[in-house]
Amino acid sequence: MDIYTGEIYGKQTANKFVMYNVLKVSKKNVTLQNIDNPLSLFETTTQKLADSGYICISKTPYISTEAHPNKRRQVSIKPKRCPRTIDFLEERADNQRPLPVQANLAFNDPGHVTP
Structure with missing residues (x-):
């Protein structure tokens, strides 16, 4: 029985x-x-493998057994936009200061009494 690195063997147990x-x-x-549990x-x-009932499921390696040289991945650069472009979600351009946070409208109600 010839066994090679990367092959997959399996055995039927009572449950799975x-x-x-x-x-x-x-x-x-x-x-x-x-x-299912790589730490096992x-x-x-x-x-003993043959006597225990293990059968060869696949001759194709489950993982790549070949050594790969370290390749540097190119860093993806975020696209840049003009700072004067108006962002419709922020309702301002990137070069403009954000609007001040407005006070809660409930406290500006003349009928509202603060404790």
């Missing part, structure tokens, strides 16, 4: 079908990672 990603293959041991790792042999 559990899938494992092959992380590392050495001469005697195979390291598997649970796909275990080592076994190829013979």
Whole structure:
């Protein structure tokens, strides 16, 4: 039984079908990672893997096993607008000062008594 890094093996349990990603293959041991819980790792042999009922689901790697050189990502620059452009939400241009906050209209009511 040949096992390669990146293959996916699975086993039917009583409740669900559990899938494992092959992380590392050495001469005697195979390291598997649970796909649903990436922190769950275990080592076994190829013979024990076959005897326990694990079957190969996919020969296609679940994760990319190739090393990628570090590429610098280009920073996206926010589009700039003219400071005199009037923003209809703010009802003012960027170069204009904001209007002062208006007092609450309830307190300007002559019939309203402040405590």
